[in-house]
Amino acid sequence: MTREELGAASEALESAAESTDSDDARERLSELAAQLDRLSTADRGPDHGRLARIQSALDDLGSGDGSDVAAALSEADDYINDYRSDLDGV
Numbered sequence: 001m002t003r004e005e006l007g008a009a010s011e012a013l014e015s016a017a018e019s020t021d022s023d024d025a026r027e028r029l030s031e032l033a034a035q036l037d038r039l040s041t042a043d044r045g046p047d048h049g050r051l052a053r054i055q056s057a058l059d060d061l062g063s064g065d066g067s068d069v070a071a072a073l074s075e076a077d078d079y080i081n082d083y084r085s086d087l088d089g090v
Contacts, residue, residue, distance in 0.1 A: 003040045005083035009076040010036035013058075016072035025061055025069075032057055036076075048089050051080055 013033035
């Protein structure tokens with residue numbers, strides 16, 4: 001089962017990783033993109049807690065980079081929020 005919103009969030013994070021000037025941020029963004037890509041096709045979808053941790057990491061990465069990176073992070077966050085809106089629970 002494909003979770004399109006998570007796949008789109010992964011693509012947005014890959015774009016952010018390519019746009020950032022920071023090697024550390026590039027590595028973290030690529031890892032988060034890979035996590036979301038795996039979650040988008042996993043047998044079982046992630047829960048709110050897992051996605052909240054990813055979004056918290058995005059918040060941490062959001063400061064100190066250019067507008068292209070900030071826009072991509074915001075886009076990824078929006079996709080994750082769209083996916084979470086249909087999840088049961090919190």
